[in-house]
Every structure is written in C-alpha cells, then in structure tokens.
Amino acid sequence: MSTNRQYELVYVLTPESTDEQIAELHTQIEQIVQRFNGTFDKTENWGRRKLAYEIGHHREGNYVVETITGSGELMKEIDRRLRVTDTIIRHLTVRVDDELRVAERLRSERKATQARRRTARGLPPEPLPSERRGDRDDMDSDDMGLEGVEGMR
Amino acid sequence: MSGERGGGRGRNKKDDKDKKGGDRPRGGFFRRRRVCKFCAEKIDYINYKDVRLLSPFIPERGKIQPRRISGTCAKHQRALQTAISRARQLALIPYVTD
Numbered sequence A: 001m002s003t004n005r006q007y008e009l010v011y012v013l014t015p016e017s018t019d020e021q022i023a024e025l026h027t028q029i030e031q032i033v034q035r036f037n038g039t040f041d042k043t044e045n046w047g048r049r050k051l052a053y054e055i056g057h058h059r060e061g062n063y064v065v066e067t068i069t070g071s072g073e074l075m076k077e078i079d080r081r082l083r084v085t086d087t088i089i090r091h092l093t094v095r096v097d098d099e100l101r102v103a104e105r106l107r108s109e110r111k112a113t114q115a116r117r118r119t120a121r122g123l124p125p126e127p128l129p130s131e132r133r134g135d136r137d138d139m140d141s142d143d144m145g146l147e148g149v150e151g152m153r
Numbered sequence B: 001m002s003g004e005r006g007g008g009r010g011r012n013k014k015d016d017k018d019k020k021g022g023d024r025p026r027g028g029f030f031r032r033r034r035v036c037k038f039c040a041e042k043i044d045y046i047n048y049k050d051v052r053l054l055s056p057f058i059p060e061r062g063k064i065q066p067r068r069i070s071g072t073c074a075k076h077q078r079a080l081q082t083a084i085s086r087a088r089q090l091a092l093i094p095y096v097t098d
Helices: A017-033 A072-084 A095-120 A137-152 B002-014 B051-056 B074-091
Strands: A007-013 A038-054 A058-070 A086-094
Touching: A007 A017, A007 A038, A007 A072, A007 A095, A017 A038, A017 A072, A017 B074, A058 A072, A072 B002, A072 B074, A086 B074, A137 B002, B051 B074
Parallel strands: none
Antiparallel strands: A007 A058, A007 A086, A038 A058
C-alpha cells in the first residue's frame, strides 16, 4: 500500500546553529526514515547562505538538502517534526520522482529522435564531438541542408 | 530609478513581434531573446534550487518576467513559475524588492 516515492527535503537552520546541531538533526531525520522503512538517498549541505529576505530577524541560514525515498506518511512525520523544531526557520518538501521521470522521458525521446534522424541521413546515431552543437529541433529543416553538405564530404 | 528601467523594458516589447524564425541572437542585446531558453538549451527539468538558472527571469523588482518579454514557451513558463515559487519559499529568491 505504501508506495515508494522520491522526495526532496530542503530545510534552513538558523545561522547560529552549530555543526553538531545540524548533524544531530540529520540523524534524527535518518531515524524517522528508518522507522518508516524509507531509504536515505543523498544529503547535501550548502552551508551558510544569505537569505533573500529576512525570516524572523535572521538574514542568513544554513541550508541542507536531503533526498529521501519513502511513503507520504514518512514525509508527514518529518514535516511535523521540522515544524516543532526551533532551529528550523524554513523547510520545504517536494515530490520529485514524477518530475524527474518526465525529464528523463523527454531526454530519451529527444535522443531517439536525434538518432532516427541521423541514421535516416546516413550519419552515425551519436553526434561526433567535432560537429557543431546547438542545433535546435524546430530548426531541423534548415539544418538538414547544412549538415547534409557536411555529410557528403 | 525603477521608473527608467520600466521604460527600457517597454521599448523592447515593441519590436518583439515575430516569435519564430529570427532566433539568431545578434550580439548580446538586452532581452531580445525570442526563443525559449529552456527549449534552446534543452533543459528538461527546471530545478528550483538553481538560482543561477532562474535569476534571468526575475527582474529588479522581484516579479516573474512575462513570457512576451523573455520569450519562454508556455510549457516552460509554467514550469518556471513553479520553480520560482518554490525558490521563493526557501528564501533563495525574494518575493518583492523595493
């Protein structure tokens, strides 16, 4: 029932928070993830960064980005925990699996189209590094003429 | 100060007629790009954490640049909108700047 989804969690700690506090919070989240049978994919610490606007008299914040795979209940619990933690000034959870899947599909589709068009023109499916980059899909009719000449040589 | 910027933008809008075709960027002109940046550079996923990617679409004031000026296609403008609002929540990008 509980489906596995990939989430991205970004939270901002107060600029006063120490490295230990950040590590502690991280282990706390890890424990919650384990409890809900989720998996911890990646963590990224941006360190201290200037805020674009003031949040509760803070001008800077410590940013941490975590990628977590798990269920919605897991994220709900993490969200609840982060809400009550005083050192957190802002957090955001985004479900990313769908978005990344769409991006991946677009990329592979484009690659397939490129390979198809190139083989139709009698070129190797992968563009050579010597070839000019930046040809756009909607300009293909124009490029055809140019690249055809290149292929002839 | 902001008034004179606005004026500049208005002037650009005037010669923003033909959408397709003239996509050869002639020099580094000020906001004359009519081709969607994300289509041209084949960016599939507009990442909200990438401030450098988003910042060209946020003028001085902090508002989202309209499509008619930036030339972004409808699909990517929608994605951009989501990315910007997420980045705003995280204080990576301002909501407003005076």
